[in-house]
Amino acid sequence: MRTLALAFALLAGTSATAQTAAPxxxxxxxxxxxxxxxxxxxxxxxGDPANDQGGLKGDRLATGYDPASKGFFHxxxxxxxxxxxxxxxSLGATAIxxxxxxxNKPVQGPKGEESAxxxxxxxxDFTRVDPHFGxxxxxxxxxxxxxxxxxxxxxxxxxxxxxxxxxxxxCGACDYxxxxxxxxxxxGGVKGAAINPGFAGDGVQTPENFARLxxxxxxxxxxxxxxxxxxxVPAWLNDPIHYHNRGNTTFRNESSTxxxxxxxxxxxxxxxxxxxxxxxxxxxxxxxxxxDGFRIDTARHVNPEFWQGFSKAMxxxxxxxxxxxxxxxxxxxxxxxxxxxxxxxxxxxxxxVLDFGFRAAVQHTVAGExxxxxxxxxxxxxxxxxxxxxxxxxxxxxxxxxxxxxxxxDVRKAFPKASDDEVLARVKLGHAMLxxxxxxxxxxxxxxxxxxxxxxxxxxxxxxxxxxxAIYNDNKLLGTSKTTAESNFDTGHPLYAxxxxxxxxxxxxxxxxxxxxxxxxxxEKPGLFAVSxxxxxxxxxxxxxxxxxxxxxxxxxxxxxxxxxxxxxxxQCAPAATAPGSVTVTLPPFGYVACAxxxxx
Numbered sequence: 001m002r003t004l005a006l007a008f009a010l011l012a013g014t015s016a017t018a019q020t021a022a023p024x025x026x027x028x029x030x031x032x033x034x035x036x037x038x039x040x041x042x043x044x045x046x047g048d049p050a051n052d053q054g055g056l057k058g059d060r061l062a063t064g065y066d067p068a069s070k071g072f073f074h075x076x077x078x079x080x081x082x083x084x085x086x087x088x089x090s091l092g093a094t095a096i097x098x099x100x101x102x103x104n105k106p107v108q109g110p111k112g113e114e115s116a117x118x119x120x121x122x123x124x125d126f127t128r129v130d131p132h133f134g135x136x137x138x139x140x141x142x143x144x145x146x147x148x149x150x151x152x153x154x155x156x157x158x159x160x161x162x163x164x165x166x167x168x169x170x171c172g173a174c175d176y177x178x179x180x181x182x183x184x185x186x187x188g189g190v191k192g193a194a195i196n197p198g199f200a201g202d203g204v205q206t207p208e209n210f211a212r213l214x215x216x217x218x219x220x221x222x223x224x225x226x227x228x229x230x231x232x233v234p235a236w237l238n239d240p241i242h243y244h245n246r247g248n249t250t251f252r253n254e255s256s257t258x259x260x261x262x263x264x265x266x267x268x269x270x271x272x273x274x275x276x277x278x279x280x281x282x283x284x285x286x287x288x289x290x291x292d293g294f295r296i297d298t299a300r301h302v303n304p305e306f307w308q309g310f311s312k313a314m315x316x317x318x319x320x321x322x323x324x325x326x327x328x329x330x331x332x333x334x335x336x337x338x339x340x341x342x343x344x345x346x347x348x349x350x351x352x353v354l355d356f357g358f359r360a361a362v363q364h365t366v367a368g369e370x371x372x373x374x375x376x377x378x379x380x381x382x383x384x385x386x387x388x389x390x391x392x393x394x395x396x397x398x399x400x401x402x403x404x405x406x407x408x409x410d411v412r413k414a415f416p417k418a419s420d421d422e423v424l425a426r427v428k429l430g431h432a433m434l435x436x437x438x439x440x441x442x443x444x445x446x447x448x449x450x451x452x453x454x455x456x457x458x459x460x461x462x463x464x465x466x467x468x469x470a471i472y473n474d475n476k477l478l479g480t481s482k483t484t485a486e487s488n489f490d491t492g493h494p495l496y497a498x499x500x501x502x503x504x505x506x507x508x509x510x511x512x513x514x515x516x517x518x519x520x521x522x523x524e525k526p527g528l529f530a531v532s533x534x535x536x537x538x539x540x541x542x543x544x545x546x547x548x549x550x551x552x553x554x555x556x557x558x559x560x561x562x563x564x565x566x567x568x569x570x571x572q573c574a575p576a577a578t579a580p581g582s583v584t585v586t587l588p589p590f591g592y593v594a595c596a597x598x599x600x601x
Contacts (some may be wrong), residue, residue: 002486025082025149029094030343031293031327031352032393032440033513035503037093038404039388039445040076041101041133042118043463045489056106064116064132067288068468070458071107071115076465078134078142084464085145087489091448091496095152099296099402101139101286103130105163105231108263110172116200119402119461120156122163122264125233126281136288143180143289152292154327155285158553159278160298161264165228166240169221173263174247176255182219182246192218202270205305205307209273216240220472228552234278238356242268249301257303269306273499279310285527292323295396296350304348311351327440327497329353329396333403336360342384345391355395355439355445362399365526365548366430366590372548376522379438379531389438393514397439399430405456408478412452422550424450424478425590428498429546432592435502435533436544436570438517451476505569505594511535511542512594521557526550530557531586541597542569547587554586563597570594 052075053063066072078101088096098431101118107116120130129139143153168174184199186192195215209320215479216222222240224410234239234413244266249259260266267274285291286441299307311328329352332344338357344350361378364370382392399407411418411426418426425449436440453460453474462484464473473485479494490496506512514531522529526549533542541563547553561581566573571593 017079022145024149026152027247027266027323027325028513029152029567030325030394033507034095034234034327034440035093035435035506036095036097036154036440036442037088037091037394037441037445038097038099038398038401039081039464040099040119040461041078042074042076042099042120043082044076044445044462045465046075047083048077048134049075049082050496051077051131051134054130056131056142059140060116061107061114066116067471067536070461070469070471071117073116073117073132074461074463074467074469075132077132078138080465081147082425086150087148087491089151090491090500091443092451092500092507093153094150094441094507095292096146096156097154098156098395098440100156100158100297101133102126103128103233105165106132108531109124109162114344115119115458117163121158123158124231127233127284129336138497140289143291147290153289154293154295155282155291156292156297158297159267159269161261161266161582162232162237163265164260165242166222166224166230166245166265168245168247169223171220171247174220175249176247177219178246178254179258181540183277184213184218187215187217187543188219188221202268202303205270205272207272210273213241213271216243216245220245220494227299233560234277234281236273242271242274242277244268254308256453257301261301262299266301266549269302275306275309279313280316282314286314286317286321286323286326290321290323292325293380295325296328296330297342297356298333299333299350299353300601301382307344307350311349315351327352327394329394330474332356336378338378338384340463342381342386343388346384346459349386352391354442356399357399357440358395358437359399359404361409362430363407363431365529366433367407368412369414369526370519371524371526372522372546373524375433375529379519381518382438389510389516393438393440395439396442397434397437398442399425399434400444400460401442402444402461402536404458405460406447406451406453408452409455410451411458420478422590424494426521428495429548429592431495431499432502432570433546435499435506436512436513436533436592438533440505441503442601444500449490449493450480450487450495451475451484452477470516477585502570502584506571509542509596510537511540512544515542520559521545521555528553528555528557528585528587532559533600535572540563543573543585543595543597544593545585545587545595546592547590550589552586552591557585558587559597566595567598568593569596 056063060066103125104117199212511533520530530545573595
């Protein structure tokens with residue numbers, strides 16, 4: 001595999017110097033020291049057109065491949081990703097969050113509404129790479145090539161559901177049926193025939209209790225079509241007894257954790273057999289590939305007991321593999337409710353969660369018209385997370401993603417009359433907050449090239465390589481005259497350059513990655529937001545300030561009384577304090593500064 005990795009590196013034009021990063025240094029880095037780069041492999045780079053159809057024959061409904069349709073495979077793969085490691089490394093990313101790469105059901109959906117599993121969330125085989133993306137050997141080579149550069153690899157994992165394989169005899173898109181109306185010990189409702197004698201319910205999560213659950217026909221009559229009898233791997237996943245089989249979720253009440261996610265087969269994660277099954281599955285990815293972390297899809301739709309067991313098992317598995325800083329963060333999608341996010345770290349015991357609170361606060365203030373007091377209120381709630389403000393340093397922060405959409409799109413929708421220069425300035429400001437404030441900054445592939453989508457989900461999953469999708473190619477991008485019909489790996493793009501500059505600063509300034517954060521000033525309307533970050537070893541202060549308004553501002557901002565001189569890290573800083581504990585900050589419209597204090601103890 002090392003030979004194969006070297007071959008890929010040579011294909012990518014990788015220099016010997018770039019391959020000298022010591023694995024020990026990589027393993028020693030704490031999660032908060034990373035800059036994440038999130039990508040969907042199908043939409044990043046096509047390194048091997050021979051695998052575009054995934055080894056399948058026929059039209060797009062058989063192969064899933066249609067590069068002109070936003071909902072089908074486009075051809076990106078692991079070989080292409082290896083060829084672009086230079087680009088990712090130069091951006092300043094130190095870890096790649098890789099969208100799901102497991103073998104998917106190629107196409108699913110009602111007739112006339114079909115789409116493909118290009119995104120990776122419709123898994124049938126949890127043990128192998130989808131042939132559209134490559135092979136397990138190529139995955140191994142990619143991880144080794146990334147590690148040789150000091151870049152970690154985080155996998156997107158799914159435990160909530162599999163592809164839509166199980167059917168119900170009663171209906172197609174079936175409504176959710178609750179445990180009260182359709183209890184486990186009756187067939188088809190409270191007046192049905194007795195089944196599953198002695199089963200004490202899914203709250204008693206012992207092997208002995210679940211051994212009594214043998215008949216899955218309590219709510220509906222589930223079955224697996226003959227053509228798909230053994231399609232899932234490992235084999236235990238083919239048995240309907242390991243699924244809830246209660247119909248589609250409404251995303252409310254008990255259906256949130258027990259309903260089928262838009263028809264996807266919802267796993268009975270309360271069962272010890274399912275828990276152990278996923279410990280085995282994802283533990284093998286750590287063992288075989290040396291993965292550095294997991295992003296957990298749909299984490300809020302799984303019962304807390306599952307995470308309490310799974311997270312600990314994965315961290316222990318990684319430590320046994322020599323990976324002491326394995327980073328696990330769950331997707332607890334919401335509208336910015338920090339209490340809800342924190343609940344999943346305290347009760348569910350997820351080690352960390354994607355910071356939807358940060359995303360919402362930056363959207364409201366930079367892609368909206370609220371004051372930065374929204375940011376201050378959000379950071380005040382860091383104490384709610386298990387481990388408090390220190391744990392909040394490990395929260396992956398983001399302003400764009402493949403589900404919500406792009407921050408640039410939010411800005412354009414919020415300010416339809418704004419000039420391109422203003423939109424670009426606001427997008428730069430959003431990324432500056434991402435890279436200079438607490439948390440683990442997560443860049444969504446394409447943001448650094450000024451991509452502006454039409455919306456969320458499929459409308460925000462543009463190709464980085466030349467696209468054939470018409471609704472992508474008519475988008476007006478930021479900071480460039482190019483379109484998505486061209487290859488977009490321009491290291492001279494103004495957003496790429498600014499992100500790279502801030503990522504480099506973050507890497508060389510411990511206060512900006514691992515430092516305690518204290519809010520210093522905030523306005524209640526668009527204007528000033530300032531914080532101090534403190535070096536975790538020396539205690540040295542770095543003042544960071546942002547202007548969310550379209551007018552220049554000059555203000556006094558509190559600093560430590562020992563901070564007497566200031567050196568500009570970003571922007572222009574006053575050379576000295578105005579008085580003990582106070583410094584003058586001047587910011588242009590949508591501007592930002594980072595000022596390293598001298599004399600602080």
